Amino acid sequence: MELSPTAYVILGMLRNGPQSGYEIKRAVDHSTRFFWAASYGQIYPELTRLAKAGLVEGHSQPTGGRRRTAYRLTDAGREELRRWLDRPPERLELRDEGLLKLFFAGAAEPGKAVEIIDAKRRLVEEKLAALRKIEPYAAAAASTDPFPYLVLRYGIESSEWVIAWCERARAELKGTRSKPKKTKRSVA
Amino acid sequence: MELSPTAYVILGMLRNGPQSGYEIKRAVDHSTRFFWAASYGQIYPELTRLAKAGLVEGHSQPTGGRRRTAYRLTDAGREELRRWLDRPPERLELRDEGLLKLFFAGAAEPGKAVEIIDAKRRLVEEKLAALRKIEPYAAAAASTDPFPYLVLRYGIESSEWVIAWCERARAELKGTRSKPKKTKRSVA
């Protein structure tokens, strides 16, 4: 069975019971999006494909006059999810514009590198703030299923590591480039 | 000027003198590919577009009967590169299949999570080995331009952090799930 990478996010999100496409998108945005994103434009067509392949089943469950289709895993779908979990991971991709800019910092005036590091740091701090916002909910759910919280902590701790790296790199650049502070003019 | 994200890799790679599309690809594979990849299918068409936009200039420089077009930055291209360096980074995307599997590990039998962590660790170790292979070359070039080496060290150190995290997470899971080792059968 050849499935698109995003198909497994959907199968995984259905592991604990039926959900609509809208709910899957919501769950992704509150959890996996930091290391595996998915948009409506992927989710809805993929749900249709998975249903055709017999891995999920859609059931119409309107709320009043508001239509809604909840999908649940079939046995074949659960089996496919397990087989995927058995295989070693392949994709590990990073797309980091801040690092790219730092790589090319030699093309700018001296001092630009420090600005680039600070800007990168700011971007990571924003990401970290978003992760911290969802932390209490993930922590509360950890007693039922500890893994989403474990992964969230990975996100938080790795962001903290990046911020610390930025500080170190900044200090190193400042130290080699300009004179050390020691502004003891008052004494002289 | 609206440029594709990959356009800036090309402009950046030309910062220290002319290069052919083939050489740019080579440089990317030996450096930025760990946080910003690019394929021939992007590089060659993009070089044509950049030349039309006046940001690079192509010069035919055949080696014997082997055709070769070396591109160099124009003043406008260098200016565009500097303006991009001035803007704060936007993209910071991760696509980590190992984390996704760990997130869904509750759908598999207990003990699978440890296997998933070990597999993730192996993948990072492979990446780290590739980075260490290019380290001596990057270190040697650091006296002329320190930034590529700085970024490489980021790659190496962050990989080491991930490996350490995997060890910690593994120990934690083993600790809560099964009894601690203490196989003192010989005493009893």
Added chain:
DNA sequence: ATACTCATGTAAGAAGTTACATGATTAC
């Protein structure tokens, strides 16, 4: 009333990968 959330879907396009085709030069 009006804004927000729930809900589904598609169309267009950007971005990126893979595979292929071609051909010269160089190293063994």
Added chain:
DNA sequence: GTAATCATGTAACTTCTTACATGAGTAT
């Protein structure tokens, strides 16, 4: 001679994002 490297390019395809269209229910 044959394998590797240098070198350019395209076509087909997959993936993903963005924007749009539609419409019902809910809270203010």
